[in-house]
Amino acid sequence: MRNFVHAIPTKLYFGEGQIRRLDELLRPFGRRVLLAYGGGSIKRIGLYDTVKEILDKGGYTVTELSGIEPNPRIGSVRRGVELCRENKIDVILAVGGGSTIDCCKAIAAGVYYDGDLWEMVAGDHELLKALPLVDVLTLAATGSEYDAGGVISNLETKEKLGNVYTYPAASICDPTYTYSVSAYQTAAGTADIMSHVFEGYFSRTEDSSLSDYIAEGILKTAIKYLPVALSEPTSYEARANLMAIASVACSGIPAYGKQGTGWPCHSMEHELSAFYDITHGVGLAILTPRWMRFILKKDPSCAWRFVRFAKNVWGLSGDDETLATAGIDALENFFREAGIPMTLTELGIGEEHVAEMAAHANPDGYLKNAFVPLTTEDIEEIYRACL
Numbered sequence: 001m002r003n004f005v006h007a008i009p010t011k012l013y014f015g016e017g018q019i020r021r022l023d024e025l026l027r028p029f030g031r032r033v034l035l036a037y038g039g040g041s042i043k044r045i046g047l048y049d050t051v052k053e054i055l056d057k058g059g060y061t062v063t064e065l066s067g068i069e070p071n072p073r074i075g076s077v078r079r080g081v082e083l084c085r086e087n088k089i090d091v092i093l094a095v096g097g098g099s100t101i102d103c104c105k106a107i108a109a110g111v112y113y114d115g116d117l118w119e120m121v122a123g124d125h126e127l128l129k130a131l132p133l134v135d136v137l138t139l140a141a142t143g144s145e146y147d148a149g150g151v152i153s154n155l156e157t158k159e160k161l162g163n164v165y166t167y168p169a170a171s172i173c174d175p176t177y178t179y180s181v182s183a184y185q186t187a188a189g190t191a192d193i194m195s196h197v198f199e200g201y202f203s204r205t206e207d208s209s210l211s212d213y214i215a216e217g218i219l220k221t222a223i224k225y226l227p228v229a230l231s232e233p234t235s236y237e238a239r240a241n242l243m244a245i246a247s248v249a250c251s252g253i254p255a256y257g258k259q260g261t262g263w264p265c266h267s268m269e270h271e272l273s274a275f276y277d278i279t280h281g282v283g284l285a286i287l288t289p290r291w292m293r294f295i296l297k298k299d300p301s302c303a304w305r306f307v308r309f310a311k312n313v314w315g316l317s318g319d320d321e322t323l324a325t326a327g328i329d330a331l332e333n334f335f336r337e338a339g340i341p342m343t344l345t346e347l348g349i350g351e352e353h354v355a356e357m358a359a360h361a362n363p364d365g366y367l368k369n370a371f372v373p374l375t376t377e378d379i380e381e382i383y384r385a386c387l
Helices: 018-029 047-057 074-087 098-110 117-122 183-201 209-231 236-249 264-276 280-298 300-312 320-337 354-361 363-369 376-385
Strands: 011-014 032-036 061-065 091-096 133-137 149-154 159-164 170-173
Touching: 011 018, 011 236, 018 047, 018 091, 018 133, 018 170, 032 047, 032 074, 032 098, 047 061, 047 091, 061 074, 074 098, 074 117, 074 149, 091 098, 098 117, 098 133, 098 149, 117 149, 117 159, 149 264, 159 264, 170 236, 183 209, 183 236, 183 264, 183 280, 209 236, 209 300, 209 320, 264 280, 264 354, 264 363, 264 376, 280 300, 280 320, 280 376, 300 320, 354 363, 354 376
Parallel strands: 011 170, 032 061, 032 091, 091 133, 133 170
Antiparallel strands: 149 159
């Protein structure tokens, strides 16, 4: 088990009715608020009106940034930074899913960034000076409510890049705000949650039992509650469990003491979203079983991890050779039964950009240190297996 240092400064306010804490969370930072949200779902569920009532009653001056995209774009970051500077914003309030929160993290840091904002997104840096950020979460998926990272897209350059900016000061996580999330997005969000765990679970470290059991518990919770949320969208139990594991899955906690893996599926999926603007969780669901089968074939010495995955996550039994592939099959069937398209062809994606995407996903041989090292040619093969 490797040494690690971990600190999460974000305070989570979890459960139904926690929106009542919003005023006390914002007030210490000031009265000028940037209210940021996406395509309007918060208005359809009445959350916008609730937030506005709290802000108006509290005497806040509100500037709005709406229309943040599902794969947030650098243009939205630039608009947000401009609004913050023009209106001398004290605190940013992000209301929505991970895309809105990601965008607001970049905005919060961009206010203090001297230079082109895409250079900030693409640059090599740690946490940055930033405006305070509070969020109200409406989608269980990315875990952005409990980490410092954000992913921003540039459609002009066909790039989708992750970086670290700032942690939210506080996150309000009310599972009832996810009741109206569509079955498709619920399934895609759960695939994203599971992928965050897979990217650390499939590590060469064998003696970090705490991390492994936490990871397996998250995966089993997702497997148990996604079907419930799909059949009973207003099941508080299901929605609450999915929201809770989303926050932990990408927090770094399930990777305590683990050797890093490079997160190959995320690296590959970011290229798909950059070129085709697809739903992140759907791309991950398509890629993950193909990546698993590829690395198992390329390096059979990693089979022990797949055997453990089949036994501890899926409850399967049998000889090791059978189990190694049975767990992968179970995962693919789980995604398919949840209604996720399981080929790129179903999304209208062909192989026209495969070579270019593979090169971008593996800059300077980035994935040579993955669980099983991948070359650019390997990545091309994985993409083609997804067609």
